[in-house]
Amino acid sequence: MRGARSAAAIGLAAITWAVRLVAVILVIATFNFILVRAAPGDPAQVMAGQSGAADPKILEDLRKEYGLDQPYLVQLGTHLKRVLSFDLGYSYRQRRPVLDLIMERLPATLLLTLTAFCLALLVGTTLGALAGLAAGSVVDTLFTVLSLLLYATPVFWLGLMLVLVFSVTLGWLPAFGYETINAKLTPIERVFDIGKHMIMPVVSLAAIYLAIYARLMRSSIIEVAHQDFIKTARAKGLAGPRIVVGHMLRNALVPVVTVAGMQAGALVGGAVVIETVFAWPGLGRLTFDAVLQRDYPVLLGIFLILSIIVIVLNLATDLVYRLIDPRMTTGAA
Amino acid sequence: MDAVRAFLRHPSGMAGLVLLLAVVALALLAPVLFPVSPWEMVGAPFTPPGEDGMWLGGDTLGRDVAAGVAHGARVSLVIGIASAFAAMVIGVVIGAISGYFGGAVDLVLMRVTELFQTVPAFILAILLVATFSPTLTTIILTLGAVSWPPLARLTRAEFLRLRKREFVEAALCQGEGTARIVLGHILPNAISPILVVTSLTVATAILLESALSFMGLGDPNQMSWGFMIGAGRTVIRNAWWMSVFPGVAILLTVLAINLFGEGLSDVLNPRVSRRRA
């Protein structure tokens, strides 16, 4: 019956989140809009620039075409209406619907970020747990130093160094791109091909978070180790490993999961740099170009999508959190 | 005072402090060690390390990488510290108001904070800097603007915790005014975790700045480490030294600050030091 209760609770939580999502989307949409429109630089100008020596007529056409001649409030109104109908507008620079632009880049970014996220979480927590259990030992110090170093390394620089070593010097891994273009591979070969291209971007993106989670897990394990119920377990006569697996890990994971959720945004942000370094055909790169081009619709779209991704990731971690910790599902404590 | 003594006994903390002092010294002595502007093209482009008087080599225009690293230290530290301070001010004010008064104010402020946390900080930073054209000030303000939420949340938590503490309520019963209670009782007891997190914010700020200038969004008049790496990136195949050395500089500085900050946190308040990340 508890099962049922928690299921219901999770259901409710899901609805709660759905409502949140919409609310947040609207606010963020407005927020982004204001932010971007605060920028100097007339989009029509730029576009005109794109198409060679602009002249007043073309500028006018463009302003009309993209409603830039409307008052901001009107523009905002239309923007919000569109957002809710998932029409993210039309990019005059790319001359395509923003949603298409984003959608065709999204998979690459998701692949990159999610892989990095999982890698960081798995390896990070494992290392952290090992270090925490062996607190004070050589292994512990080793892990600690390692994670400290990773934690201090600029993402992009790590990427460059990897390229320097594994592509330039050793020539083991492809320095850029998402897959070997036009290679005419079998599906399996293709998977491996992509995997090969992924190694360096993923590693450099994951590094810092790996460090964070490792450090977090370590301290968390140490904290749990000092709690009364561990003493109980020992008083019960449980063997070391049993105590670790049966009583420590789950409890130690709780704070890590929480933080992991909060890190989602940062991770997506890191992707921008990494995608630039590795010419990864994802949203990150698109973002950067869009900013330089002042491609308002694209920018707004990307910000929205990224924010949604972050919220969804938060939701995911929240659910995981609920699964790990029964106190959440019944709203007690 | 015991805190100081305790810190002196904190090995990694001390290591960080020493390293940090070294970087600070480098920053301060830069004009002495390298009197010539780091922008001056003193040698031939692509001079490898050690040759014609440039022990860290020359860059694509024949500028001394060593001079760049030294002068870059100033920029990185200034930006790091200033923006962290900005973040602290914003964060503490918002967090304090939110935590002390609670209720609707709290609700609104926290939603705003969440909002800022939802938009990926770095992308927001790119946008802001690109929007208001990169200068030292805009970069500092931007980094401050994207780094405050954690500080606000921390301050809020601390205030919530302390506001309910008996000694605060006692002060209330003793007839002390809000201002006195906040400044005299709550803040002093909340400050140490805030300082710790701020010190760590310095590190993240430095990393963010380097990432920005790496992507060409730095102040073009400041020789910064990120800029150097960005400039050296394209030539990494022909001239590794241009991107390696500044990178090492960033790594060491950030490492130093983190070690220092963690030492501080272990000494001042184990509670926060466990929660941080």
Add this chain to the structure above:
Amino acid sequence: MSGASDPAILSVESLSIALPKGGDRPFAVEDVTFSIGRNEVVCLVGESGSGKSMIAHAILSLLPKGVGISSGAVKVVGQDTARLDRRALRRLRGGEAAMIFQEPLSSLNPLKRVGEQIAETIVTHQRPVPPAAEIDARVQDLLGQVGLPNPPLLARSFPFELSGGQRQRVMIAMAMANRPALLIADEPTTALDVTTQRQILRLIDELRRERGMGVLLITHDFGVVADVADRVVVLRHGKVVEHGTVEQVLRHPREAYTRELIDAVPKAQVRSREDKSGAEALLRVEDLRKTFVVRRGWFRPPREVVAADGVSLTLHEGETLAVVGESGSGKSTLGRMIMRLTEPDSGAIRLGGQDLRQLRGEALRQARRGLQIVFQDPFASLDPRQKVGDAVARGPMAYGTSRAEAMEQARALLARVGLTPAAADRYPHEFSGGQRQRICIARALALKPRVLVADEAVSALDVSVQAQVLALLAELRREMRLAMIFITHDLRIAAEIADRVIVLQKGRIVEEGPTAEVFNRPREAYTRELLEAIPGRRFFDQPGIVEGVA
């Protein structure tokens, strides 16, 4: 029932436990010797820091890192636990010897169903491991034995879903899982309400009888000792002060220290009090109501906790009114509402004609003068970064007294509450709990209030200190014609100090009246229950005890 003849289940032989270097003393426990036979309950009594817990932990060699047995031995059913190898030790733990702790909540894994946690004990010790079905049966059986309702459901619950008492019962069930010969209970009831405490102690006693277990009970409460112990070991600073049967030790203590301790135990004996209800009413609380609403997510119905359900009371000049009740009865909330630290939903608090509830801002600030409070936790109620002198002087200064003058008074007051005037220039962390509570009292009195609210003001203190502080309060009250609202869970203390008593249950006043009446002729069942539960009451009520110590 003295099991001296049979082989000892536990024998502690001139045990010394060394503390890590740089501690306040070299040994946590020094040369302690005692033993427990079958079916025998031995109590280790002592104030905090007497090293009683250390001994308990040493028995299952659960001592914290850096602390170790330096000499002597602990033998459980004949085997020296210090000499046992890992596996043998594990067989002992939870096998022959089981242990339960003070805080049942933190002692249970919050993320595991209690059933699993009990089953775990069985699985680890029974060889061959019994089939799942059998284990379940055993678990539910155990839960039943410790008197928990609906075992099947309970087995599936998580610790946070249970009450404090239930949790402790679960702990006991867990301990009983493998029919241990020895049960070590480290302050098993300190965190619980009196009534629950009583039930738990009963339970332990029953189980002991059934199984002829030896029980080592660690406590600071002579009442508990009086109720359950066969023999007592009195500890102080890690050394045995006195050792003997309950009769010997409690009735005819040989050592002065023991006597002090026993003396200090509030006897729940009402001395005759003059009835002050004639005096003019000072504070009137009328029909106070407060319901705490806990919001749980957006769609879940909020949980409501009624803290005050139409509470009315009157406090007369110089009168001491005790508000007693168990945790959750709303007694502290009542105090906080009177202090305007918690907003009531409705009702009135009339002090000298004006209704505090209507006051805001400066008016409220002015009104606060007349009302001061002393909190329970002496460690949390002083600003660690504020000098004691300032802490006391702040009040008067806030109301315009010059700093010099205020500090003058502060020094005087500190002296009055039994501290050296020099204390004014030191920081709280330099003082002991008792001293801090004295400082808090000084701080409260600095404003010459007419009403003092003491919220569990002595609960956190050791008995001896408790007695001293109570005495101090009594004196001050007479001196300053203070009216006092004394909030406490401990009826014995109420009996000691109060003129009138109010018994709260779930935010309702169930009984109210002069102390003597309430204690001697309780009208309500609930009150009777509470009185019944007072540990050691019967024992201490017997005449002669007072002479015994005199």
Add this chain to the structure above:
Amino acid sequence: MNRREFTAAILAGSAALPFGITRAVGQTRGGTLNTIIQPEPPVLVTALNQQQPTLTLGGKIYESLLKYGPDLKPMPGMAKSWEISPDGLTYTFKLFEGITFHDGKPMTSEDVVFSCMQVLTQTHPRARNNFARVASAEAPDPLTVVFKLKQPFAPFLGCFDCTSAPILPKHVYEGTDFRKNPMNDKAIGTGPFKLKEWVRGSHVHLVRHDGYYLKDQPYLDEIIYRVIPDAASRALALENGTVQLVQWSDIEFFDVTRFKKQANLEYTTNGYEYFAPHQWLEMNNRIAPMNDKRFRQAVMHLIDRDALNKRVYFGNAKIATGPISSKTRFYDGNVKKYEYSLDKAKALLDEMGLKPGANGKRAEIKYVVPPYGEVYQRAGEFFRQSFSRVGIDLVLVGTDMAGWAEKVGNWDYEMTQNLLYQLGDPALGVSRTYISTNIKKGILFSNTQGYSNPEVDRLFEEAAVALDEKKRQELYTKVQQILVEDVPVAWTLELEYPIFYDKSLKNVVTTAIGSHETFGVVHKS
């Protein structure tokens, strides 16, 4: 000048190769050409966007009536012949038979008229100016196009390369919003190659257009343009043979020397004659001290353009002597010379009264760094150092493309760097920067520095309508002398972009537009 030129503006090196298409024996059909497109173009429809990458790609898809040899003389494109009436007012073009669009529909003179007079005049600023001079355009029969001009326009025949006058299918665009036409994604032209797929952020895949009207062409089966934003990665790709052709700014100039040595690569700087990228330091003539001719002359003196070429452009440029590039027509080097001399510069500054202040500083000037890559950044840093030597503080202002466009377009700048294409004729590519009639606020690549001189206006106008070459040369020589004296902008370098291609490729560079060409004749040996 415009965006495509700008993004393109990087390096070159010089070496003359024999031109003309090799009718190589054993010419092989088939094969794949892997090359680079950088940055990724927004669209492939050259009529809508004229950035360099768009043109490089679009050039394969869209053709025009003519092509231009290295000497900038017209050659047959889709028009196999043409004639000009003696009065220079009527131009008649005869088209090849059997030209078809990628969707199979035939291409007729109707499409030409439609494209030039209706589409381009709306979407293509340069073409807009050119065809504004046309009084009427007719298609008497499917293979004949006749343009009648309002008045003679000497360079009219120079307006029909595939970048200036791409031909679009009338049946697709007629009556639609050209910019939003969904078919833009399909990019339907008549070129030898057609779009197969475009994986954004990754690559563009072109395959041969089987219905191409020239026999056997194209020789290649497919061309793959990869998007590689990172310069180091591009270099790597060329080095390890992932790509067999790089153009424009694909390869950073400091790598040129390295690749010149790579055995399997052919290197040339030909194929840019039509554009002849011309670079300068732009000074806003409206603001003091730049409003003083002596200051601008001082600037010419204080920039060590030789060092600039060596350090920033690694020798892949030629020092510019004036407004017209030595690589294009009507150039005259016989003008006032400004050698590198700080003393002369200081003297001029002192003379105009711009004396060093207490801190030794004469002035502080804001320099907007064009956001088109590191080379511009470094050039800016180079200028800053140069100016500091005579006590002038150049403050670099970073900005994005939008910011730059707005600042320069609205004259809201003090100094910046700028670069123009010469487009084969001063009347097309040079005059626009100096004639006062082209001072148009809010418009980039016009006479943004605000230089105005009636004499110059007159000379340029006459030269534009004059039909006699010698007459034009005289006029242009005169203009050059005046301008070099006035220094409306401080000309720095004529950039020479490299083209590297694998030796196995033939006929890569055959015309004045080099890698923008249709590549119908390119083949593997």
